[in-house]
Amino acid sequence: MVSDRIFGAVVTLVALAYVASATQIQTSFLADPVGPRTFPILVGSVAAFCGILVAFKPDPDPTWPVLRTMGALVLAVVVLVGYAYALKPLGFLIPTAITAAILSYQINPNPKRAVLAGVGLSVGLFFIFKFALGLGLVALPAALHG
Amino acid sequence: MDLFANLAIGFSIALSPYTLMLAVFGCFIGTIIGALPGLGPSNGVAILIPLTFSMGLDATSALVLMTAVYYGAMYGGRISSILLNIPGDEPALMTTLDGYPMAKAGRAGDALVISGVASFTGAFLSTVGLMLLAPLLARIAFQFGPAEYFALYLLAFATLGGIASNNQAKAAIASCIGLGIAMIGVDNNSGMPRLTGGNLHLYDGIDFLVAIVGLFAIAEVFFFIESHGKNTSIGVKLEKVTVPWRDIWNTKWTQLRASLIGFVAGVLPGAGASLGSFLAYMGEKSIAGEEGKFGTGVAKGVAAPEAGNNAAAGGALVPMLTLGVPGSGTTAVLLALLMTLNITPGPTLFTDRPEVVWGLIASLLIANFVLLLMNVPMVKVFVKILSVPPWVLLPGVTMISFVGIYSLSGSYFDLLLMVAFGALGWVLRKLDVPTVPIILGILLGGHMEDSLRRAMVLSDGDVTYLFSSPIAIGLWIVAVAGFVAPMFLRNVLTKPQRVSD
Missing domain, CATH: 1.20.58 (Methane Monooxygenase Hydroxylase; Chain G, domain 1)
Incomplete structure (x- = not known):
């Protein structure tokens, strides 16, 4: 329970940081309709969403070593x-x-x-x-x- | 017939003494890798890729060597399942269910021979299936545009996450980790660095081999340190090996059915050998019913999963070669090998480089016969190898991984990344997060983004273009179904637990 909540929270935070840094990617004048930012932002958003899911619906804890x-x-x-x-x-x-x-x-x-x-x-x-x-x-x- | 002409080309390459030697050598190494607990087809092949690369083999030879290792590992996995009750690799898990009880009853030799023959049946039939199906699929794949490819990549992640893991959200996270890592480096379209944090080492992106070796091989070492090698239970002794003709004959239908199930499971992207052996075993168990006594050490229970997993191994090559989408963890590793060798899998591979494809298929056929010879009369040689203790084996694996990655780039940075991936792999596997989607994400991320962007260029930014062809719509439907359906089937498809003494 606790492990998954922490894991979910960490994933969400990292994903949001990833999205934030993806918005800073420089585009060049040769840009296509999608551009270099969209896909990373998409990936980061999905990860953040799934991180929240895991945090709210955790699996049982694994046995951590002593x-x-x-x-x-x-x-x-x-x-x-x-x-x-x-x-x-x-x-x-x-x-x-x-x-x-x-x-x-x-x-x-x-x-x-x-x-x-x-x-x-x-x-x-x-x-x-x-x-x-x-x-x-x-x-x-x-x-x-x- | 086209097929025979192609096969003739293939055999003319595969039967050259050098290629033949590589195939035999690969089979030998592969069986060892499969048999050793802690080394399976995916991490075994992964640590060998950098080495093959630095040996400077040409594309066909390298491919022949590594697929021989791949098939060999699929055969070898059963040895430790049967004798030690430890699956040598994940797909061999189902073989422990009947193999180990059979060995405890003093029929270890019989179990090894039956499973060896079943492996042969499965692998042989699926190689034939590959020969027939792959060119057909390649022809269909010519109609794939960027929209279809985007849907196909999504399908691979969806089925892999849906079927092969216990928690969809975690599988999706794993895919996103892989895709996110794939984005790092210089963007192909705009030429601008992305998400490198200003670190010059990251401008080239993260090499997928570093991630694969870290996640598969180094993480395994951490697991052994955690358990202090305690999982190495004392095995069953192998007495005389004779051929139980009657059992083999009695399991003929089991073998054929299991091969078919395994092949289909292998062809589905994302499913792979574990699912093949699982479905084959469960299918045979329900056909045999209560009187079948599955789980107590019966011949059919050994034959079914082995035929299933070897058939899946061949089946998984179909989507990998024709579409560039791997069907399992190990084929993901093989895809990494192709990319390292600068071969782009896909429909054009069949028309542009027929010698690679058909040389490979012919060597698989040959390798299969070699493996049957190695695994039935010579099985005792490999049983000896099981006595290599983990305190020599695992440090050895680590050192080989380090040298392999170091020989690729000569940079300490890649080695550090590899260790980091190892630690990450350990934590993720502890948390029941699958690591195969990460590999798939790193391998396919670039292609997936490219096809999305190309689709949008073609349609001038119209999103509905992604759903504009029947093939694309079909792929989207399968992708959603493959991701969602297992949530409801989970109660039906629970994996049986391992036999405990």
């Missing part, structure tokens, strides 16, 4: 974001091993296995990508290449 699991999920997102930033400057091997190990530990908390999974996946995938598929991956941090 606080600790939520923490694990947030940590996973943070790790993945860090991985996204690290992939280019630090090369493939090191960030991949660390990220894979952390994810593996979160699915099954066994440190030894997690480290094995991390290192194994990092090295194994590197060889597959680099030599079997011919992708241009950089193995190590750029600084080490000189």
